[in-house]
Amino acid sequence: MRDVGIIGIGQTPVAEHWGRSIRDLAVEAVQAARQDAGVERVDAIYVGNMLSGELAGQENLATLVADAAGLLPVEALKVEAACASGGAALRAACLAVASGAHDYVLAVGVEKMTDLLTDGVTAALATAADADYEAGHGISFVALNAMLMRRYMHEHKARHEDFAPFSVNSHRNAARNPRAMYRHEITPEDFMASPIVSDPINILDSAGICDGAAALLVAPASEARRGRRPPVRIAASTCATDTVGLAERKDPLVWQSVADSARLAYAQAKMAPKDIDLFEVHDAFTIVSVLSLEACGFADRGSALKLAAEGRIAREGDIPICTLGGLKGRGHPVGASGAYQLVETVLQLRGEAGEAQVKGARVGMAQSVGGSGSVAITHILTV
């Protein structure tokens, strides 16, 4: 297998893009990534997206994007792994290049969520859950996470305010990311005053509905070293799965797919959690950050809240997370989020993260999670 590097990145601002369609957004990110790399050649394009069928009435999406971006007749495939679709697109691109099947491959994550009313989006998001035994019973995605959070609080005697540091951290970092959707800082008091969505989850526990696209151009590491941008190497790319139905796990508070994909990634990269300089966590809800940090070995079971309380997740801490705002602060255009996490990790490793820069960052981990912990895709990038 060949070593793989990232030679170009592009992203649209995350926002409510009322005037732009799913193809407009994807094309903008694709063009930006190609321009960033200064490379014309594209052998294949993998488009990570979760809900184009549900929300835009559009499948056959990858071909649509390839056409709109002027890339015909290249290989174009849509990759879907619920909210981990963006990460899945890079994983597919990585496999294609590592295997030698292709040399220059685009991985795109795109989602256009704001064309539908909220009840339609809520129903669409629930398609990541078990359609027969969760979504079909009116169990929204927020509700699944709320039940996890309540159970976590019960088992570990945690209070709601203990989760505030995650949201505060994401907003603080988003304020320093010009492409983020929520560029305002919040206080723990703001967090506690936020309206409840599904008890105990409130608005500031949750990532919002929005639109966006991000893209990465991938090539053999040897090519990457010759490129115009500082070369970023993909040291690990892994995917692991667990039951789609949250209730079917032995212990719903143990995110085994997340733990498995992290364990495989550490092995591939020959690293341990202590080697990671920053971690783009899938903070769709504060409870997801907590369960992910515990599953990935950054905190023992029941102690991730302490990690946050001690400020260790901040930009200056020993394990900075959501460094450009995360899903909460930058925004969570679901199928695109994984690609944003990777683009942001590349920015940090290149030292191009501006005010949000994590000093001396050389190893970054990005992890996207689909469903309520049913599929996890982890990448470790290095410079």
Added chain:
Amino acid sequence: MELPRYHRMRRALYHLEGSACAACGGRFFPPRSVCPSCRKGDLAPYRFSGRGTLYSYTRVGQAPRGFASLAPYDVGMVRLEEGPLVTAQLSDTEGVDLAIGMPVEMVTRTLRDAAEHGYIVYGYKFRPLLRP
């Protein structure tokens, strides 16, 4: 109109019918055709008693499309006395202080807004014990 889907699911919806593994004795809900524990395919239908305790719960305020007529409604994860966890709506909870560990029992209720063309879907939900 998803008539075949609901018809196909009627044993699970009406009887909380899952499966039991002949090889390892594992019991599962929802029904499976391959045992997730021992990975063998020798599973038979198994009906759960419908008695259990509340593992966790929340209230759905922003109902997904198809559930507006019931909103707001409570949902829960129920630890069945036979072992499995089931996620379902909770019924008859207005004015009740829900708590983790609370005993609940299965009832059959309407699951959602009348679906397209007016079809009514019936299925399992859980309520606090009628006779505590």
Added chain:
Amino acid sequence: MKTTQEVGIVGYGAYVPRPRVPTRAIAAAWGRSDEARLPVREKSVPALDEDSITMSIEAARSAVARARVAPDRIRAVWVGSESKPYAVKPSSTVVAEAIGATPWVSAADLEFACKAGSEAMQAAYAFVGSGMAGYALAIGMDAAQSKPGDQLEFTAAAGGAAFLFGPSPEAVARVEGSLSYVTDTPDFFRRQHMHYPEHGHRFTGEPAYFAHSRGAAQGLLESLGRRPSDYRWAVFHQPNPKFMRRIAAEMEFTEQQIAPGAVVDRIGNTYSGASLLGLAAILDVAKDGDRIFFCSYGSGAGSDAFSLLATRRLEEVREEAPSVRDYLARRHEIADYGTYLRMSGKIRLL
């Protein structure tokens, strides 16, 4: 009047939904200040996820549990209701499937205003009595309909009961005979396209409820050579507390005889469910050897009377399922008329 083979009720189950609407809330909405004259204090209404099918399922499961009969031995499921969720599509098939009686079973929905349930009982009695079925289930259940502002809105309630008929040796109450009395009397009706029933006000009294209840009740007593005093308990259809007490008094049944079955006092008129729910409440208290007199009434019009004899088995199986008292004891008050309108589907968008 009697079947060739001895038949009994082998199991019974009741259902009353938890929400209750105080009638003063209805009076307040319609500007009625005569609170003292409200027929009942409160009435039961279905929760948002309930209808006559879900309520029938729970009552049926209780009946089967008390009977300790394997549900696949039930040969008929008949549901009497005037609040069928579907105009076309049987409720009875859903109930039969949900209790595990399918597929070797007869199933049908019966309609005869408030006596649809007792019509199902008589059919079940005959089906078992003819030898065609080992067990047959009869249900009377309603989420009663009433036009907003109409007098009926103060009483129209939700609930009912299910009775499983089977061989006499397994009976919790043996059936001694049954008689119907029917004429064409247009006191109350609803056509298919109408949301709410219409009624003939005072015409629903003497020529309708009283004449038919009297006809069936007297006819059955005469044919059995019995008098009201031969019975320990009695139950009549109960559209309101007044009608039920007036027919009982006229026939010389005492308040003691009807008191345990007077469910209307607590939750209002459950239409097809009313007399059956009253009978279930009586079975909750009856002892071995108690005679029970039952008489329904349905607009249109007619009455079905039954004579029953409680057995020792009744007391043995009583605790296998919730009693009517259990259902009456659980309640959640819906104090505002707006919420009540929403819950009873009376708010129509567009």
